[in-house]
Amino acid sequence: MKSSFRFRIDLSGFWEFKLDPRNEGEPKEWFRGFDGGEPIYVPSSWNEQNPSWDKYAGIAWYQRRFYVPKELEGKTPWLVFKGAGYHAKVWLNGVFLGEHEGSFTEFRLDASKALKAGDWNLLVVRIDNRLSLDRIPPGRALNVTAFDFFPYGGIHRPVYLEFTSGNYIDELIVVTDHRGSLKVEVSVGGPRVECDVVVKLRDRLFREVFKDKARCVDGKAVLERKLEGIRPWSPEDPYLYTLHVELVVGGQVVDGVEERIGFRSVEVKDGKILLNGRPVFLKGFGRHEDFPVTGKHLPGAVLVRDYFLMKKIGANSFRTSHYPYSDEHLDLADEMGFLVILETPVCLSGLGRLLPEEEELRKWFKNPEILAKAKRMAEEMIKQHRNRPSVIMYSVVNEPPSHLEECAEFIKELAEHVRKLDPTKPITFASNRRSEDKALKYVDVISLNFYYGWYSEWGDIEAGVEQLKKEVEKVHALFPEKPIIITEYGAGAITGQHSDPPLMWSEEYQAEFLRRYTEELARKEYIYGLHIWNFSDFRTPETPWRTILNRKGVFTRDRQPKLSAYIVRKLFNSIPTFRDQSS
Numbered sequence: 001m002k003s004s005f006r007f008r009i010d011l012s013g014f015w016e017f018k019l020d021p022r023n024e025g026e027p028k029e030w031f032r033g034f035d036g037g038e039p040i041y042v043p044s045s046w047n048e049q050n051p052s053w054d055k056y057a058g059i060a061w062y063q064r065r066f067y068v069p070k071e072l073e074g075k076t077p078w079l080v081f082k083g084a085g086y087h088a089k090v091w092l093n094g095v096f097l098g099e100h101e102g103s104f105t106e107f108r109l110d111a112s113k114a115l116k117a118g119d120w121n122l123l124v125v126r127i128d129n130r131l132s133l134d135r136i137p138p139g140r141a142l143n144v145t146a147f148d149f150f151p152y153g154g155i156h157r158p159v160y161l162e163f164t165s166g167n168y169i170d171e172l173i174v175v176t177d178h179r180g181s182l183k184v185e186v187s188v189g190g191p192r193v194e195c196d197v198v199v200k201l202r203d204r205l206f207r208e209v210f211k212d213k214a215r216c217v218d219g220k221a222v223l224e225r226k227l228e229g230i231r232p233w234s235p236e237d238p239y240l241y242t243l244h245v246e247l248v249v250g251g252q253v254v255d256g257v258e259e260r261i262g263f264r265s266v267e268v269k270d271g272k273i274l275l276n277g278r279p280v281f282l283k284g285f286g287r288h289e290d291f292p293v294t295g296k297h298l299p300g301a302v303l304v305r306d307y308f309l310m311k312k313i314g315a316n317s318f319r320t321s322h323y324p325y326s327d328e329h330l331d332l333a334d335e336m337g338f339l340v341i342l343e344t345p346v347c348l349s350g351l352g353r354l355l356p357e358e359e360e361l362r363k364w365f366k367n368p369e370i371l372a373k374a375k376r377m378a379e380e381m382i383k384q385h386r387n388r389p390s391v392i393m394y395s396v397v398n399e400p401p402s403h404l405e406e407c408a409e410f411i412k413e414l415a416e417h418v419r420k421l422d423p424t425k426p427i428t429f430a431s432n433r434r435s436e437d438k439a440l441k442y443v444d445v446i447s448l449n450f451y452y453g454w455y456s457e458w459g460d461i462e463a464g465v466e467q468l469k470k471e472v473e474k475v476h477a478l479f480p481e482k483p484i485i486i487t488e489y490g491a492g493a494i495t496g497q498h499s500d501p502p503l504m505w506s507e508e509y510q511a512e513f514l515r516r517y518t519e520e521l522a523r524k525e526y527i528y529g530l531h532i533w534n535f536s537d538f539r540t541p542e543t544p545w546r547t548i549l550n551r552k553g554v555f556t557r558d559r560q561p562k563l564s565a566y567i568v569r570k571l572f573n574s575i576p577t578f579r580d581q582s583s
């Protein structure tokens, strides 16, 4: 939900920054303002902005001053963080405003009790990026994590101050279908008052194509209509409308928000994934938000390049592995017609390595606090992104040890929670447990990650492909009624490393691996998607089994093609988006 109506003060730019390795900032009241800060840029992770902060996964403080014009007195100020982490505590003018756990979702804090209009204000933020087993995703230390992406810290997405009236639009839920149904649900924040909600729909040329209004009842207004002559949204024609919603109190428009929406339907039926009633095939990548220097912040220009590269290579889809991406990232997916599997931050690939005692591992899943946290993170993710036409599916976990009953139970609960929050989208999770997985029965679409020919059968692509065929058939035989997506398959390639015959780590090995996998998998009629791991190389913790980067990118970290990009481009472009189309 965006708002051009609300007055906004952008707090991106240079801030002051100070590490707090002894955790002394709070007792020493750094929240009233601290000395000795050094410059840092927001939004971006802290690590690569200064080599001496690079390997720091601890507590650090940010501060900056800003002026608020007198005219804004009486408005309700909201401090909005689009993403900061892992854990953030926020003070304004020395007054504690609130805290938030989780790096990848937006949070907003009411700043009324501390903000001074017509004066300077001091904003101080304490970020705690320590790794621990009860955090999501879990870790023990900088280089000991349940995941292989680098645990960057800091305020890596934009921060701003936004002003509303006492009554404001708190939440907007939009549900459409490709035949022109539109359902808009508006929740109004602030004291209960008599109010109306005006809904306008504008097409791409900003012509108003629909306008109506609804009364609020108990702080909620609902409007449901069937519109004629609507142009549906699809990867081939990602047509967006802008939905404007105004809140009217006592005849005055007191708030306004807008959302870019598309009319599309998604459904899983008869073993197929249907988009607008047609069987659709997802071609694309697992991605990461990762870039040199900016860390977990992907600058707009990089995002634009990424989408053009993905288009050119014939992709129409990606998974937000392994956490919800930024609004800018997903705005472009809506605009460019990408089908997104939106994933929670519950990435558990290496949890078994952190908890080698099976009893401990089982206990982790039985901890109600961890489940509650995962649910909360899923809830925030859904609230932020549910209205996007690009988001067609939720992935609740990545690579859990779901051969264990306790873990399967955890996934069941999480999936049920997500389904209750948004029953309009299918649910999946990325499994690497194949037919041993005890949680596949709880999801609508089966997602599988495979690395035969890399982590096993290494150096032998053909042996890997044989194994792959066997395993995928086994899962299909167990769940013949469910569509399968291969959410990960890939091999590492160091740019410039060539070999004949194709040996591991060479560009040729990666290209051949992806060619053989893609060819074999694309012909299976029950497979509805292929996501290569990964779109681009990304930074990892330092371990003996990684070369600081995960090299499975088809593009390098600075977004140049490897040999495999040319192979994948041919393959992907020969697979039609809709399975009822011939190639």
Ligand code: BDP
Residues within 6 Å of the ligand: 147, 148, 322, 349, 398, 399, 449, 488, 533, 550, 552
């Ligand atoms: C899978 C994980 C992914 C890793 C990938 C790899 O889901 O996050 O980056 O393997 O090892 O286990 O490259």
